[in-house]
Amino acid sequence: xxxxxxxxxxxxxxxxxxxxxxAYGVFKTALESDCITRVLGAKYGIKGILxxxxxxxxxxxxxxxxxxxxxxxxxxxxxxxxxxxxxxDETDYKxxxxxxxxxxxxxxxxxxxxxSMDTCNKISKYLLxxxxxCRVIGVPKxxxxxxxxxxxxxxxxxxxxxxxxxxxxxxxxxxVYDTGMVLVLECMGRNAGWLTAATAVAKFMDAxxxxxxxxxxxxxxxxxxxxxxxxxxxxxxxFVAVSEGIKDSDGKFIAEYATANASKEDAFGHKQMGGVASxxxxxxxxxxxxxxxxxELSLLQRCAAHCGSATDIKESFLMGCEAVKAAxxxxxxxxxxNERDTSAQGYKLKTKLIDLQDVANAEKKFPVEWIINxxxxxxxxxxxxxxxxxxxxxxxxxxxxxxxxxxxxxxxx
Amino acid sequence: xxxxxxxxxxxxxxxxxxxxxxAYGVFKTALESDCITRVLGAKYGIKGILxxxxxxxxxxxxxxxxxxxxxxxxxxxxxxxxxxxxxxDETDYKxxxxxxxxxxxxxxxxxxxxxSMDTCNKISKYLLxxxxxCRVIGVPKxxxxxxxxxxxxxxxxxxxxxxxxxxxxxxxxxxVYDTGMVLVLECMGRNAGWLTAATAVAKFMDAxxxxxxxxxxxxxxxxxxxxxxxxxxxxxxxFVAVSEGIKDSDGKFIAEYATANASKEDAFGHKQMGGVASxxxxxxxxxxxxxxxxxELSLLQRCAAHCGSATDIKESFLMGCEAVKAAxxxxxxxxxxNERDTSAQGYKLKTKLIDLQDVANAEKKFPVEWIINxxxxxxxxxxxxxxxxxxxxxxxxxxxxxxxxxxxxxxxx
Numbered sequence: 106x107x108x109x110x111x112x113x114x115x116x117x118x119x120x121x122x123x124x125x126x127x128a129y130g131v132f133k134t135a136l137e138s139d140c141i142t143r144v145l146g147a148k149y150g151i152k153g154i155l156x157x158x159x160x161x162x163x164x165x166x167x168x169x170x171x172x173x174x175x176x177x178x179x180x181x182x183x184x185x186x187x188x189x190x191x192x193x194d195e196t197d198y199k200x201x202x203x204x205x206x207x208x209x210x211x212x213x214x215x216x217x218x219x220x221s222m223d224t225c226n227k228i229s230k231y232l233l234x235x236x237x238x239c240r241v242i243g244v245p246k247x248x249x250x251x252x253x254x255x256x257x258x259x260x261x262x263x264x265x266x267x268x269x270x271x272x273x274x275x276x277x278x279x280x281v282y283d284t285g286m287v288l289v290l291e292c293m294g295r296n297a298g299w300l301t302a303a304t305a306v307a308k309f310m311d312a313x314x315x316x317x318x319x320x321x322x323x324x325x326x327x328x329x330x331x332x333x334x335x336x337x338x339x340x341x342x343x344f345v346a347v348s349e350g351i352k353d354s355d356g357k358f359i360a361e362y363a364t365a366n367a368s369k370e371d372a373f374g375h376k377q378m379g380g381v382a383s384x385x386x387x388x389x390x391x392x393x394x395x396x397x398x399x400x401e402l403s404l405l406q407r408c409a410a411h412c413g414s415a416t417d418i419k420e421s422f423l424m425g426c427e428a429v430k431a432a433x434x435x436x437x438x439x440x441x442x443n444e445r446d447t448s449a450q451g452y453k454l455k456t457k458l459i460d461l462q463d464v465a466n467a468e469k470k471f472p473v474e475w476i477i478n479x480x481x482x483x484x485x486x487x488x489x490x491x492x493x494x495x496x497x498x499x500x501x502x503x504x505x506x507x508x509x510x511x512x513x514x515x516x517x518x
Numbered sequence: 519x520x521x522x523x524x525x526x527x528x529x530x531x532x533x534x535x536x537x538x539x540x541a542y543g544v545f546k547t548a549l550e551s552d553c554i555t556r557v558l559g560a561k562y563g564i565k566g567i568l569x570x571x572x573x574x575x576x577x578x579x580x581x582x583x584x585x586x587x588x589x590x591x592x593x594x595x596x597x598x599x600x601x602x603x604x605x606x607d608e609t610d611y612k613x614x615x616x617x618x619x620x621x622x623x624x625x626x627x628x629x630x631x632x633x634s635m636d637t638c639n640k641i642s643k644y645l646l647x648x649x650x651x652c653r654v655i656g657v658p659k660x661x662x663x664x665x666x667x668x669x670x671x672x673x674x675x676x677x678x679x680x681x682x683x684x685x686x687x688x689x690x691x692x693x694v695y696d697t698g699m700v701l702v703l704e705c706m707g708r709n710a711g712w713l714t715a716a717t718a719v720a721k722f723m724d725a726x727x728x729x730x731x732x733x734x735x736x737x738x739x740x741x742x743x744x745x746x747x748x749x750x751x752x753x754x755x756x757f758v759a760v761s762e763g764i765k766d767s768d769g770k771f772i773a774e775y776a777t778a779n780a781s782k783e784d785a786f787g788h789k790q791m792g793g794v795a796s797x798x799x800x801x802x803x804x805x806x807x808x809x810x811x812x813x814e815l816s817l818l819q820r821c822a823a824h825c826g827s828a829t830d831i832k833e834s835f836l837m838g839c840e841a842v843k844a845a846x847x848x849x850x851x852x853x854x855x856n857e858r859d860t861s862a863q864g865y866k867l868k869t870k871l872i873d874l875q876d877v878a879n880a881e882k883k884f885p886v887e888w889i890i891n892x893x894x895x896x897x898x899x900x901x902x903x904x905x906x907x908x909x910x911x912x913x914x915x916x917x918x919x920x921x922x923x924x925x926x927x928x929x930x931x
């Protein structure tokens with residue numbers, strides 16, 4: 106059962122403000138493990154393995170490693186690199202095996218979303234097929250909260266907290282004059298509306314959006330403008346929250362109407378999004394004559410570590426720890442997931458393990474039954490779900506008036 | 519010397535995330551004063567006086583008033599209402615005097631920037647000319663930090679802290695892939711570059727912009743693109759921070775090239791700004807082929823109370839208190855200002871009073887001698903100036919995972 110060897114940890118896909126908290130969970134547990142002889146970090150995810158660009162985590166200052174808990178953006182660097190199927194092209198897999206052998210890597214931890222779990226799954230299956238003993242565990246992350254088989258994704262709680270906080274602040278600002286204002290706030294989410302739904306939490310400060318539009322339901326521009334106009338006439342104010350990924354009934358992204366960029370696809374075949382807020386703000390201005398503001402939260406929502414959720418930070422760390430513990434105990438080919446302990450009083454989370462192949466490329470959308478008010482509001486079930494996840498403030502170390510983030514030496518292995 | 523009567527407090531111009539801290543200073547001191555018989559708040563600034571739309575602050579829950587310390591956006595509502603000169607049109611002034619007499623108002627406190635100090639000055643002079651005894655004191659605020667005769671403006675420190683923090687976070691995010699990125703961050707500031715300069719504070723986390731462009735120096739597009747291209751070729755990364763108000767050598771706003779909206783003027787004859795970040799991001803993409811992100815901090819930078827500066831909050835409160843104390847002691851026709859106590863060890867602020875007419879409509883720009891590196895960097899003098907102002911974190915009360923802001927009853931007087 107006991108397997109001695111080095112481990113490699115890599116980060117993949119879009120970062121979150123707490124992604125390094127999971128990294129710290131992996132590093133700390135691996136460094137303390139008797140089985141793991143050396144802890145390596147892959148620079149820019151799987152690319153770091155292909156390029157033999159690895160750093161020796163054991164040489165980092167433990168205090169800097171601890172600062173990873175509150176350091177946004179993937180500290181090792183990330184990538185959006187899609188592995189071909191081994192049956193089509195084995196080149197990358199051979200190289201990965203070569204590097205694993207070179208460093209006697211027996212543990213591989215990969216931190217990412219559904220595309221990254223696909224990578225993780227492919228590597229795991231390849232190593233199994235070659236009889237190379239290596240325990241492979243995925244560690245989930247994504248602000249989008251769209252991973253299959255998990256109650257919620259590490260990273261979502263912090264992004265949701267930032268979005269809810271910002272919504273409450275913006276709604277107050279947008280009401281400051283009596284001359285009227287329509288505010289359009291755009292949140293990330295290509296196919297899943299979890300982040301945009303988080304704007305509804307501002308209701309606890311009487312600041313929720315009047316209209317919330319998620320990608321899960323088709324967006325009808327005329328109906329939308331009619332509604333904005335009606336609300337604005339009544340209140341001289343309207344707060345709209347939309348997902349970047351809203352689509353019309355033909356399935357065409359509204360962002361495509363907005364930007365020429367929209368036609369370009371990334372490595373995973375996703376279309377580039379953006380510009381929905383300013384596009385809708387323009388249309389609303391034309392229709393109502395109201396003063397409008399289109400605000401795109403852009404990268405801010407995935408890197409605002411200063412407004413992270415303490416619960417999310419703690420859980421992200423825990424998922425990293427659990428990945429190493431599971432691997433050391435003999436488990437492989439799984440992703441660490443979580444579920445609520447329904448027998449507990451109040452909120453309590455349990456970790457569990459699910460098969461990599463079940464989570465790879467699957468998507469968990471926002472439940473359409475939680476979308477109410479003729480597709481413009483969010484039901485109470487969501488608040489029961491989300492409130493525990495945004496609880497608690499991060500323990501940031503401040504220097505020179507700004508957060509002190511981890512500064513790693515990144516010594517080449 | 520002792521003058522008994524009611525006071526009116528009003529908020530004017532664009533809000534800041536700590537503007538209500540000054541309001542709380544005024545309210546608390548006025549409610550505790552023996553001379554001030556009633557504390558009234560004007561809804562939507564001077565408009566509330568003209569419309570006889572006043573609220574009785576004495577009827578508010580003291581605990582809610584205290585929450586004003588960390589509540590963003592003008593709690594009473596604000597306006598951008600320009601008073602005509604009394605010599606041209608006395609209508610508004612007569613109405614103001616009528617309302618002041620109706621409520622026996624003997625103290626008037628007005629919280630705003632240079633346009634608002636112009637309003638305050640005009641009212642003060644009119645009341646003096648009519649022999650109506652009323653003590654008028656201006657309370658400064660503006661995130662733009664462009665008020666004359668004051669070391670720094672309440673509101674600037676918090677906006678600067680938010681901008682510096684966000685810059686440090688964004689710079690990390692923008693470096694997450696090895697595929698290259700040009701980040702363009704747009705901060706507010708029509709004519710003064712103080713806010714954009716605050717991005718330079720991110721240097722303490724090795725995250726300062728490579729190019730900082732302020733309105734104080736003409737913007738040369740070709741030179742700018744050459745420089746971005748050079749930096750990007752070298753580092754596969756470039757972080758640009760620009761003020762919304764950058765102008766070319768003909769004095770034309772870059773935003774005017776960017777948006778059709780730019781030609782519209784507000785009540786004070788200012789042109790509407792916006793869209794510089796995405797405009798420059800587009801030009802950079804065209805030139806370099808790099809992946810670019812244009813991010814406009816928009817309203818976020820003036821309402822992010824969750825990332826306010828404790829120093830700014832304390833000082834904003836103090837300025838409100840000092841306004842009332844000065845008025846009660848017999849002073850009128852002044853604005854509360856501040857200066858550093860240079861005899862003190864470290865940073866210590868003293869308040870002072872300056873003539874309203876000196877500050878009205880005057881502007882304090884960013885010192886051009888602090889702009890270095892061929893107009894792309896900020897010198898150390900600025901850090902000595904700004905670091906004390908962004909020190910300390912706000913004492914936010916959190917509920918349901920978001921900040922608990924003041925909720926006033928606003929009972930009509």
